[in-house]
Amino acid sequence: MNYKDTLLMPKTDFEMRGNLPKKEPKYVERWQENDMYNKVIQQNEGKDSFVFHDGPPYANGNMHMGHMLNKVIKDVICRYKNMNGFYTPYIPGWDTHGLPIENAIQKLGVNRKEMPTAKFREKCDAYAHEQVNKQMAQLIRMGTFADYKHPYLTLQHEFEARQIEVFAKMAVDGLIFKGLKPVYWSPSSESALAEAEVEYHDIKSPTIFVKFQVKDGKGILDNDVNFVIWTTTPWTIPANLAICLNASYNYALVETEKGKLIVLDTLVDELMAKFEITDYKVVNHYKGSELEYITCQHPLYDRESLVILGDHVTADSGTGCVHTAPGFGADDFFVGQKYNLPAYCNVDEHGCMMEDCGEWLAGQYVDDANKTVTMKLDEIGALLKLEFITHSYPHDWRTKKPIIFRATDQWFCSLDKIRDKLLSEIDSVNWLNEWGHIRIYNMIRDRGDWCISRQRTWGVPIPIFYCEDGTPIIEQEVFDHISKLFREHGSNVWFERDEKDLLPEGYTNEHSPNGIFKKEKDIMDVWFDSGSSHTGVMVERGFNYPVDLYFEGSDQYRGWFNSSLIIGVAAHGKAPYKTVLSHGFVLDGKGNKMSKSLGNTVDPIKLVNQYGADIVRLWATSVAYQQDVRISDEIMKQVAEGYRKIRNTMRFVLGNLNDFKASDLVEIKDLPGVDQYMLAKLNELMKAYDEAYANYDFATANQEILNYFTNTLSSFYMDFTKDILYIEDANSPRRRQVQTVLYHHAKTMMKLLSTVLVFTAEELHDHFHCDETKAESIFLEPKYELFNIENEEEVLAYFSKFMEVRKDVLKSMEGLRNEKLIKSNMETKVTLSLKDEYKDIANLKDDLKQLFIVAKVELVNDTTLEEYETSYIKVEKFNGVQCPRCWNYFDEDEMNGELCSRCASVAHRVAE
Numbered sequence: 001m002n003y004k005d006t007l008l009m010p011k012t013d014f015e016m017r018g019n020l021p022k023k024e025p026k027y028v029e030r031w032q033e034n035d036m037y038n039k040v041i042q043q044n045e046g047k048d049s050f051v052f053h054d055g056p057p058y059a060n061g062n063m064h065m066g067h068m069l070n071k072v073i074k075d076v077i078c079r080y081k082n083m084n085g086f087y088t089p090y091i092p093g094w095d096t097h098g099l100p101i102e103n104a105i106q107k108l109g110v111n112r113k114e115m116p117t118a119k120f121r122e123k124c125d126a127y128a129h130e131q132v133n134k135q136m137a138q139l140i141r142m143g144t145f146a147d148y149k150h151p152y153l154t155l156q157h158e159f160e161a162r163q164i165e166v167f168a169k170m171a172v173d174g175l176i177f178k179g180l181k182p183v184y185w186s187p188s189s190e191s192a193l194a195e196a197e198v199e200y201h202d203i204k205s206p207t208i209f210v211k212f213q214v215k216d217g218k219g220i221l222d223n224d225v226n227f228v229i230w231t232t233t234p235w236t237i238p239a240n241l242a243i244c245l246n247a248s249y250n251y252a253l254v255e256t257e258k259g260k261l262i263v264l265d266t267l268v269d270e271l272m273a274k275f276e277i278t279d280y281k282v283v284n285h286y287k288g289s290e291l292e293y294i295t296c297q298h299p300l301y302d303r304e305s306l307v308i309l310g311d312h313v314t315a316d317s318g319t320g321c322v323h324t325a326p327g328f329g330a331d332d333f334f335v336g337q338k339y340n341l342p343a344y345c346n347v348d349e350h351g352c353m354m355e356d357c358g359e360w361l362a363g364q365y366v367d368d369a370n371k372t373v374t375m376k377l378d379e380i381g382a383l384l385k386l387e388f389i390t391h392s393y394p395h396d397w398r399t400k401k402p403i404i405f406r407a408t409d410q411w412f413c414s415l416d417k418i419r420d421k422l423l424s425e426i427d428s429v430n431w432l433n434e435w436g437h438i439r440i441y442n443m444i445r446d447r448g449d450w451c452i453s454r455q456r457t458w459g460v461p462i463p464i465f466y467c468e469d470g471t472p473i474i475e476q477e478v479f480d481h482i483s484k485l486f487r488e489h490g491s492n493v494w495f496e497r498d499e500k501d502l503l504p505e506g507y508t509n510e511h512s513p514n515g516i517f518k519k520e521k522d523i524m525d526v527w528f529d530s531g532s533s534h535t536g537v538m539v540e541r542g543f544n545y546p547v548d549l550y551f552e553g554s555d556q557y558r559g560w561f562n563s564s565l566i567i568g569v570a571a572h573g574k575a576p577y578k579t580v581l582s583h584g585f586v587l588d589g590k591g592n593k594m595s596k597s598l599g600n601t602v603d604p605i606k607l608v609n610q611y612g613a614d615i616v617r618l619w620a621t622s623v624a625y626q627q628d629v630r631i632s633d634e635i636m637k638q639v640a641e642g643y644r645k646i647r648n649t650m651r652f653v654l655g656n657l658n659d660f661k662a663s664d665l666v667e668i669k670d671l672p673g674v675d676q677y678m679l680a681k682l683n684e685l686m687k688a689y690d691e692a693y694a695n696y697d698f699a700t701a702n703q704e705i706l707n708y709f710t711n712t713l714s715s716f717y718m719d720f721t722k723d724i725l726y727i728e729d730a731n732s733p734r735r736r737q738v739q740t741v742l743y744h745h746a747k748t749m750m751k752l753l754s755t756v757l758v759f760t761a762e763e764l765h766d767h768f769h770c771d772e773t774k775a776e777s778i779f780l781e782p783k784y785e786l787f788n789i790e791n792e793e794e795v796l797a798y799f800s801k802f803m804e805v806r807k808d809v810l811k812s813m814e815g816l817r818n819e820k821l822i823k824s825n826m827e828t829k830v831t832l833s834l835k836d837e838y839k840d841i842a843n844l845k846d847d848l849k850q851l852f853i854v855a856k857v858e859l860v861n862d863t864t865l866e867e868y869e870t871s872y873i874k875v876e877k878f879n880g881v882q883c884p885r886c887w888n889y890f891d892e893d894e895m896n897g898e899l900c901s902r903c904a905s906v907a908h909r910v911a912e
Contacts, residue, residue: 003885003899006907007726008735010655014767018647020612024759028140031777037145040082040779041089050086051543052078053577054146055552055560056093056154056530059131060100063138065586065594065631066553068604072620073583073698074551075144079755080693083783090145091537093152094135096128097459098526099189099398117457118495124458125492128155138605142613143758145779152537154460154529161487162536163529164463168479170413170570176452178411178472180343182326182333183451185406187351187366188399191455192410194525195447195558199397202390205232206370209275209319209384210377211259212243212296212305220290225253225260227296227307228271228384230318232391233404235369237377238357239325240298241341242306244332245288246313249320253284258384262291264320271319275384288313288320299382300373301358310335327407330448343407349455351404366404411453411462411522418569419444425565425575432581432696433554433626440557440565450566452525459523461494465503466518467511477504494519531563534576550577554584581696583625589632602631614757615640621698621756642706647760649709650749652718653742654767656725662771666733666740668787673844674851675741677799678717679787681708682748684796686784689752698756705752713745716803720853727886729906743770748784798840801870802851805834805841808868809852812875821877827889829856829878833863834871855880855889 031037052074057067074090081088101124106112112120136148152159170176184193211226227243245251252265256277263271265285272280294307312331313322326336327345336343346354353369355362361372377383394403415422422444431437453462463482465473481504485493494502499517508515539545546568552560561580568576587593588600595601607616619639623629668679685708692701721738728735746768754761758779765778775781789795809830816822830852834841848857855878865872880889885903896904 003903003907006885008659008728008730009726010652011658012651012655012767014651014654014764016648016651018612018614018643018760020614020759021609023763024143024608024613025141027759027762028143031145032140034776036777036779037147039777040145041087041147043780044082044085044087047085047087049544050078050081050088050549051538051547052081052088052090052549052551053534053538053547054091054093055550055556056095056152056533057135058098058100059094059096059128059135059153060104061131063135063604065602065604067135068142068616069583069586069620069623069625069629070551070553071139071144072142072617073625075142075146075758076617076621076698076755077549077551077696079145079758079779082779083751083755085783089543090147091150091152091541092136092139092146092148093533093537094128094132094154095526095530096132096153096155097523097529099191099456099458101128101131102456102458112457116495118492121458121492121495125155128153141605141608143617152533154526154533154536155490157487157490158540159529159533159536160460160491161483162540163460163524163532164479164483164486166532166535166567166571167463167524167528168476168483170567171474171479172476173417173570175414175417175570176411176474177414178409179449180407180409181412181449181451182329182343182405182407183410184394184403185349185351185408186396186399186401186403187349188396188401189456190349192408192451192453193396193403194451194527197397197525197527198394198403200392201395201400203393203402204388204390205393206234206374207232207387207389208234208374208377209271210237210299210323211261211382211384212240212299214294215297215304216295218294220286221253221262221294222260225262227262227321228319229321229323231323232389233328233366233370234373234377235347235353235366236325236328237323237373238300238353238361239327239344239346240305240323241326241344242308242324242332242336242339243296244308244310244313244322244324244335245291245320246311246315247287247289247292247309249288249313249315251286251288251291251320252282253286254280255283256280262286262321264315266315267320274387299377299380306339306341308335308339308341328405330405333407345407347404347406349408367402410451411464411520412449413452413566413570414449415444415447415566416449418566421573422565422569425569429575429577430579432579436554436557436561436580436582440561443558443562444565450525450563452528453522454525455521456523459526460491460529462520462522462524463494464520465499466520467509468514468516469511471509471511472520473509473517478507527559527563528567530560531567532571534564534568535571538576545572546574546576546578548577549579549581551581551583554582556582581626584628587628587630589630589634591628591630607636611636611640612759614759615643617756617758618643618702622702624699642702643757643760645706645714646709646753646757649714649718650746650753650760650764652714653746653749654764657739657742657746657768657770659730660736660739660743660770662743662773664736664739665743666737668789671737671740672847673795674717674799674847675737676789676792676795678712678741679744680789680792680796680799681712682745683786683789683792686748686752686786693755702756705749716806717741720851723850723853723886723888727903727906744787746770747781750778751781751784754778801838802841802844805832805838805870806852808870809854809873809875812866812868812873813854816875816877825852825854826887827877828854829858829876830854831858831860831862831865831874831876832871833860833865833873838870854878856891 078088078090105123184198186193209230214221214223214225250265251262252268254261291307292309296305298305324332326332326341327343346357348354351366353361353364396403426441499519564576688704689701724734724738750761750764761778813825813828842859863872865874878889880891882889883900883903890900
């Protein structure tokens with residue numbers, strides 16, 4: 001007889017190799033065809049809701065690793081909440097306006113300036129839809145569930161209409177105003193920028209020290225004295241209108257061979273060395289307050305420069321005499337206002353010097369003007385020193401090119417009126433990243449007015465009309481009419497129709513006696529678009545305000561979290577989110593930021609095609625995502641190894657359930673202690689999993705599962721139960737008991753895995769044939785439940801002690817294996833003397849041989865054996881007979897012919 005044929009070996013079509021890249025698309029197709037997202041959502045309709053608002057990625061190009069980290073975690077959160085019985089709809093969104101799309105269209109050969117604005121915008125609209133469809137397909141391939149049939153796009157008519165309503169509320173409440181102020185200006189984008197659109201990079205800049213000769217010393221200084229200013233932007237010297245001192249500082253009058261100089265007294269020696277002046281003498285001191293209103297002659301132009309006072313002047317760099325150009329800096333602008341100085345701006349939208357700078361300078365870009373201005377100052381003897389320094393400087397985050405501060409007429413959102421309320425709301429939000437609370441609080445506390453206008457084409461127009469005398473119309477009736485038009489036709493109607501066709505029929509205004517009106521040409525900052533999405537999407541679609549959770553990258557404290565908060569509080573009086581969670585950036589394996597120029601970017605689609613989406617999902621939920629995370633081939637191989645462990649363990653479980661049905665289940669109370677212990681450990685796993693998910697700690701949940709598979713299920717229970725599953729009679733009570741344990745593990749593990757390993761969980765469910773009443777999909781199965789185990793704590797405590805004894809027994813056999821006296825533990829005889837605390841483990845005496853997987857266990861009372869933590873142990877090779885069917889070793893008198901007694905009985909029945 002071939003004894004192998006009498007064994008009950010595992011049988012399953014669930015393959016050992018995942019082959020995920022090939023299998024997963026079929027599941028995607030199935031879920032799409034069966035509308036699985038809606039089936040999952042509808043299960044919990046009418047129950048308590050958990051509303052997660054998706055921050056919109058920008059619709060341009062493929063999704064990158066940061067997007068995938070973000071979207072996978074969002075998907076996992078929503079799946080878990082759904083599994084817990086919450087109504088958890090998920091509406092995916094896209095940010096679809098803005099400069100990158102304008103640039104992309106122009107790169108395709110379209111000249112924005114040679115076609116009507118409305119036509120250009122139509123091309124932008126079509127391009128945005130193409131990008132959304134491409135990115136959506138990539139997210140669907142990742143196994144994410146969302147309402148992809150009804151996503152939100154910031155270009156949708158109803159979204160734009162709501163945006164106008166939000167703007168109207170803020171404008172009517174006096175939070176929106178137009179003013180001339182220096183703003184971040186990007187010459188490369190030809191537009192104003194918000195703070196969130198600025199990033200800092202080191203650049204090398206010229207720094208110059210320049211003499212401004214006194215014109216009217218007000219009886220305090222002679223006309224041959226010079227104030228020495230310092231600047232890192234020589235191109236702003238033509239716009240100088242003042243020199244700012246600190247009222248409380250002491251200034252020195254220094255006689256030198258290069259003239260009489262006024263500088264901060266604490267910097268005299270340092271500055272003289274810098275100017276290469278060796279012979280000098282301090283002849284007088286003045287408080288800054290004494291020098292106010294003295295005038296100087298501008299070194300380049302026939303105009304005066306006024307000496308003024310400001311608290312922003314510091315003593316840590318420069319000369320203590322601050323060059324002041326109110327048109328090119330926030331501090332300069334505000335201090336200039338106190339002295340009625342105009343915000344003079346002589347640089348155009350392209351970053352080029354204008355005609356009133358003089359023929360010698362006009363038309364030059366600011367970087368080129370640096371050199372020209374410096375040379376001119378040197379030529380006329382006003383330049384004391386030229387140096388070059390490397391310092392952090394603001395750049396346009398889209399074009400990556402330097403920006404300037406430039407005074408222009410812009411529309412602003414005033415924060416002062418609502419700042420206290422904003423700070424109060426920040427305190428009421430649950431910031432899961434504790435530092436996030438401090439970060440956004442400080443940002444809002446210190447943030448100036450928000451510049452919301454952009455000099456671009458592709459976006460939501462600022463819905464303002466001007467009367468004949470230039471008065472802007474801020475009227476609810478007009479805003480309501482525009483919102484209605486946008487809802488019906490979209491914002492392109494603003495560019496397609498004349499003013500009279502955009503205003504309410506018969507509209508009149510006392511500031512336009514001739515009935516002439518002019519519409520605003522600027523569009524809104526795209527952060528206003530996405531920042532109003534809580535209203536344009538969630539309120540628009542009938543969800544409660546505020547929503548339960550916002551989750552985005554850590555850069556969004558100055559971006560989406562920030563703009564959403566401002567607009568939400570302004571429009572609704574409350575923060576738009578109850579809880580905020582953020583993740584870090586994805587870096588390469590060495591911890592470097594990814595960039596195309598470094599060639600270290602990782603394409604998530606390539607990873608999906610190589611490993612499968614489930615492996616990428618496992619990576620995303622196995623990293624400490626609240627910090628910056630790393631990805632590399634080596635890291636992905638490690639993740640794939642963990643996946644293989646999970647897959648192979650589940651394959652063993654399914655394989656040993658091939659002849660088991662739910663009707664064969666044994667009641668838990670009738671299971672032996674070790675089986676109850678396994679279900680009690682499974683209870684512990686479920687609790688740990690739920691606790692980790694409650695804290696959005698997916699890495700811990702994954703690790704708990706992997707540890708359970710490795711240390712408890714695989715290396716302990718599955719290891720010793722093979723002797724039962726393969727050897728016993730098919731219907732033997734003990735085999736059915738073990739299969740009952742495996743059945744419960746299969747059902748529970750499929751649900752535990754279903755939030756992350758979505759494809760694998762569905763594949764497992766397809767191959768789970770024990771339950772004829774199973775749902776159509778694993779995602780429609782009810783949540784796992786804790787098992788009711790009588791005296792559960794005692795069971796856990798008892799078998800925890802057993803596991804300690806087992807650990808010592810396994811340790812004791814290492815010497816025999818190392819000396820190659822045995823090939824496996826099955827050849828070992830263990831003589832075991834339990835210490836007092838572990839004496840009750842002797843109750844398992846009939847099972848110890850099987851539990852330890854050894855040939856024989858003899859319990860004695862002998863403290864002369866080798867001592868371990870739990871017991872005294874002696875191990876030796878067992879010289880017995882091996883059964884060729886079960887491979888266990890026995891004494892001669894335990895054999896029935898060539899088989900052991902158990903195998904002889906089972907093999908005989910199988911043969912019959």
